[in-house]
Amino acid sequence: MTSQVVLNGLPVGNKDAYEYFRKENKEPLRKEVHAAFDRLSSRYNPIVMEGAGSIAELNLRDSDIVNMSMARYAGAAVILVADIDRGGVFASAYGSIMLQTEEDRRYIKGIIVNKFRGDEKLFEKGRRQMEEICGVPVIGVVPYLDDIHIEEEDSVSLMKKSSVHTEENMINxxxxxxxxxxNFTDFDTISRDPRVHLYFTDDPSELGKGDVIILPGSKNTIGDLRAMREKGCDDAIIAAAARGCSxxxxCGGYQMMGREISDPDGVEGEVAAAEGLCLLPTSTVLRGNKTIRRVEFTVKDCEVTGSGYEIHMGETEVPADASPLVVKSDGTCDGCIAGDRVMGSYIHGILDNQEVTDRLLAPHARAxxxxxxxxxxxxxxxxxxxxDALSARLRECLDIELLYKIMREDD
Incomplete structure (x- = not known):
């Protein structure tokens, strides 16, 4: 019920849902959104804007800054994407259009039917019926594409992932x-490694069966550390490390592995400090300023280079006699490694660098x-x-010339 509001890449405070959606609280954000559009439109054409959720939430219309309100400001041609896989696609498309004000309805120029399963010829009649009742053309019908893999948008997708280890000869x-x-996309690359079985779990017994345990980033590090302890995951991780698990x-997982996380300014809430897992000799202080930057690095003690990005609250102190994990291109160090199998880093995307992943998996691959x-x-x-594959499939499924025509008319 509470979210951090991020404006132009920087946090501006935490808001509960009721406070955030009040109309008067949205006006300053609306001005920022309009200013962002104006900056882009002075340099680029066309501009593609993605809405969020439904365009027909009547109770939220006055506070909307991303759907029809933005289309109205930009004079945009709106393409409504209807998810047929959920069912009720006719009611959804018709209702979404008819519940608009007369002014907003004229911005809607077409419909794309998405996630269609089966023979598209069976929907030809439905396509004509949808155009008749909605008064706008159906630009295309996109099949359910389960052979194309694009990064997921939010963590709801994790519910579909494996949550248990495998007994096969793979690295768990x-x-x-x-x-x-x-930042759960940090694990997309390692999950495709044919040597690896990757799973998400908060079950201490399943954690203990991993050859490698990864503590991911967190939107609330101290809160998640407390939740981990309540389930007994902390003891499972410490015991696993003691018997040779990597x-x-x-990021937040790196902070948890240290001796202490302190929050003197209440960045995350009312808890001023929390003891970490003490797997690394580090300590972290959370600060209000957020570090946001792309980084290039060299893995410590070898010539392997890589890249990633940082986005975190807090500064982590590493003792002078401890070993950093990598050296960044600006000469500063990042992360910490204890022995060969316990390590942490602030760099998201670090596991997209195959040499880093190979180093993490090496002892278990060898065994x-x-x-x-x-x-x-x-x-x-x-x-x-x-x-590229998605683009090619969309060109097959959509009336591209009609889409270009709508864009030209909008100009």
């Missing part, structure tokens, strides 16, 4: 399922007789190939 990589998990923390090097396609080229 357990990601701790935190209540406020963030443990890695990323199981698996290859020490992954044959997984580099993440950047894999991701580009997925977007």
């Amino acid at each position: 990589v357990a990601v701790l399922a935190l209540p406020h998990i963030s 443990v890695m923390g990323i 199981k007789g698996l290859p020490l090097k992954s044959e997984t396609e580099p993440y950047r080229s894999y991701k580009e190939r997925q977007y």
Whole structure:
């Protein structure tokens, strides 16, 4: 019921749902959104804007800043995307259009029917009926594309992931399922490694069966640390590390692995400090300013280079006699490593660098007789190939000329 509001990449405070959606609280944000659009429109054409949720939430219309309100400001051509997989697609599309004011309704120029299963010819009659009742053309029908893999938008998708280890001869990589998990796409690359079985869990017994345990980023580090302890996951992780399991923390997970996290300014709430897992000799102080930057780095003690990004609240102190995990291109160090198997870093995307992943998995690959090097396609080229495949399929499914015509008329 509470979210951190991030404006132009920087946090501006926490809001509960009621406070955030009040009309008067949205006006300053509306001005910022309009200013952002004006900056972009002075440099680019066309501009694609993505709405959020439904365009027909009547109770939220006055406070809307991302759907029809924004379309009205921009004079945008609106394409309504209707999810047929949920059922009720005719009622959804018709209701969404008819519940608009007469002014807003004229911005809606077409409909795309998404996630269609089966033979599209069976929907030809439905397509004509939808156009008749809605008064706008159906630009295309997009099938349910389960062979194209694009990064998920939010953590709801984690409910579909595996939550248990495997008995097959694979490296079990357990990601701790935190209540406020963030940046879960950090694990997309390692999950595609044929040597790896990756699963998300907050069950202490399942965590203990992982060869590798990863503590992910968190939107509320102290709160998630408390939740971890309530379930007994802290003891399971410490015991696993003691018997030779590899443990890695990323961002908030890295902070949890240290000796203490303090929050003197109440950045995350009322808890002033919390003891960490003491797996690393570090300590963290949470601050109001958020660090946001792309980074390039060299893995400590070798010539391997990589890249990623930082986005975190807090500063972590690493003792002078401790070993950093990587050295960034500006000469500063990041992270900490204790022995060969316990490590942490602030860098999101660090596991997209195959050499880092190979180093993390090496002792377990060796023990199981698996290859020490992954044959997984580099993440950047894999991701580009997925977007290219999606683009090609959409060109087959949509009336592209009609879409271009709508865009030209809007100009």
